Amino acid sequence: MWELIPVKERKLYTLLEKLYFAENPLTLKDLSHEIDSSRRTISYYMEELKTRVADTGGFLETSAEGYILVLSKNISIDTFQHQAMQASPSLQLIETLFLKNEMSGIDLENDLHISTSTLGRMITKLKDKLSDYELTLGIHPYQIIGDEFLVRRFFTSYFLETYGYQAWPLPYIDYSEIEKLVDSLFQIDSIRFETVNVHKFILFTAVSIIRERFGHNIYFSKLADEHHQADEFNHMRSQVNAWLSHVDIDENKKELYEKIYTFYMFYYFSPYTKETISQSNPRYTEKIEKRLSQLAQSFDLPLTDFNHIATKIDDMLYQNSTLSYAKPLDTYLIFKPSDYNMLRLYSRKYPHFYDALTRLLYELYDLYDIDPDKINDEELLYLIISRWDNLSFHLYQKYNSCHILVYSPNSYRHAENIARLLQTKLERGCQITVYGEPILNKQRLNNYTFDILATAGSVHLDIEQPIIALHNGMNRRHLQQLFKAIDDAFKNNCQKTHDASVIISEWTSKMDSFHS
Structure with missing residues (x-):
């Protein structure tokens, strides 16, 4: 789909993306x-970028060192993603086909x-891209x-990426009514709503209403054919x-919403329910x-309830293995x-x-007899990382923080005052604890x-x-030895993930026991 956006x-x-993520x-x-173009061409593009960024309230800072992108505080990179997609005639064609259903050339x-001739070229290119999603383009009429x-999922993704979370691209649909449905669903205790993309849910509803109005029945989906x-x-x-029986909406619409x-x-949603729905097909x-x-035990992380994650992974891989959808995830x-x-953060930090x-996912692909080349690892990795309770916090605490124990021979209060002062000096992930024993010795430090x-x-x-004996001055120059010790502690703690990965490799080789 990226190729449907004009080259420029x-x-x-x-x-802009390179500048956005650049640390220098x-x-x-x-x-x-980065973009395989001459410096002259880049200079031309940079002038246009300056104008576009300025239109959003930001600016491109130029210095002898290079360019730095500074966006307005309420603007992120998605603003420019929407602009790129809305500038594509081929994507406008997709939107027109959706909103007006059957159309002639x-x-x-x-x-x-x-x-x-332009339409012909666009149609040829669009057909090629749609095949990745198990979709095609009919031409008599065009649709x-x-x-x-899959058609509904495709259009839901299209509108979400093209217009974002605040613009409403479907004026023919009553947003407030769908909002009322979402509010009522949010009140149901049996659904874990904390990881649901609400706007995608709303857009899927709107897309489905329009598709049903045009006579495209959801019962034609392969999902309905799975007896x-x-x-x-x-x-x-x-x-x-x-x-729906408890939602205040027109009775004539309830059948459609059902x-x-x-x-x-x-x-x-079945993986989000707190009481998992019984499934008749074999599950893992x-x-x-x-x-x-x-995995959690190997990395010395607290155990948590993995049922909702496992159910969702199982459901996604099962659908992939049985329905053979292209790019299903x-x-x-x-x-x-x-x-x-x-x-990006996890691959770099941990x-x-x-x-x-990733190795765990490849075991699962083998279990479901799925070709790894035909599946999106990132979607499953994101699913696990985003829904694992407090995973970022626990990994940071375990492998990316430094625990400093403060001791003063003068008094506990003196050590406490030093600890508070250190907290103002250390702008990084350091936990500072005061040694609370009256006597300092090796045995007591074991606690x-x-x-x-x-x-x-x-x-x-x-x-x-x-x-580290702290200097009485406690300014930045005097704390250099402490800073170095903190850096070393960070490196040592990060190394723990490597030690844990050695343990992981032992149980990843036990595929036979996993299959049995």
Whole structure:
């Protein structure tokens, strides 16, 4: 889909993205290398970028070191993603086909103000891209066709990426009524709503209403043809009906909403329910739960309830293995959701943990007989990382923080005052605890977990952790030894993930026991 955006827009966005994520200024040479264009061309693009960024309230800072992007405080990169997509005639064609259903070539040429030859080129390119999603383009009349559930997912992703979370692109649909449905659903205790993308839920509803109005019945989806899913489907339908019976909406619309939400919730929501829906087909939820628990133990992380994660993974992989949808796990067309940046962070900060998760997924692909090349690892990795309770906090505490124990021979209060002063000096992830015993010795220190012992005087003890005698001045120059010890502690704690990954490799080789 990226190729459907005009070349110039792609290059402008790529430049902006590089500047957005850059930690240091980027020169023309750096940027020229990134998008494979001459410096002269880059200079031209940068002038246009300056105008676009300025239009949003930001600016491009230029210095001898290079360019720095400074966005307005309420603007993020998604603003420019929307601009890039809205500038694409091919994507405008997709939107027109959705909003006006069956159209002739003449209709499209007039609507988009393009020639017959231009339309022909756009149609050829669009057909090629749609095939990745198990969709195609019918031409008599023109319309996007394929499994109805996939068609709706496709258009939902399109509108979300093109218009974002605040603009409402479908004026024919009553947003307030769908908002009322969401509010009522939010009140249901049996649904874990904390990881649901609410706006996507709203857009899917709106897309489904329009598709039903045009006569595209959701019952034509392959999901409806899976006879062995009948029990689960009926269970979900009864739950949806029970919910809708308490919502104040027109009775004539309830049948439509019951149809839409039974399918949506069956595919997406069953893993979110606190009481898991009984499934008649063979499942591996318990095995996945067990693997996730082993992973947590190997990295010395607290155990948590993995059932909702395991159920969702099981459901997604099962659908993938049985329905053979192309790109079944992709939740985006061009631009990854902003929270996917967590994957970038985890792969850099906790590479051994990230690798262990990836190896676990490949075990699961083998279990479900899925070709790894035909599945999006990122979607599953994001699912695990984003829904694992307090995972970022626990990893940070375990592998990215430094625990400083403060001791003063003068008094506990003196040590406490030093600890408070240190907290104002250390702008990083340091936990500071005061040594609370009246006597300091090696035996009593065994009762504490710490990386550095910071003292208010000279101390001689044979312990593994470094001892730093704090300078009376307590300014930045005097704290250099402490800063170095903190950096070393960070490195040592990060190394723990490597040690844990060695343990992981032992149980990843036990595939036979996993399959049994």
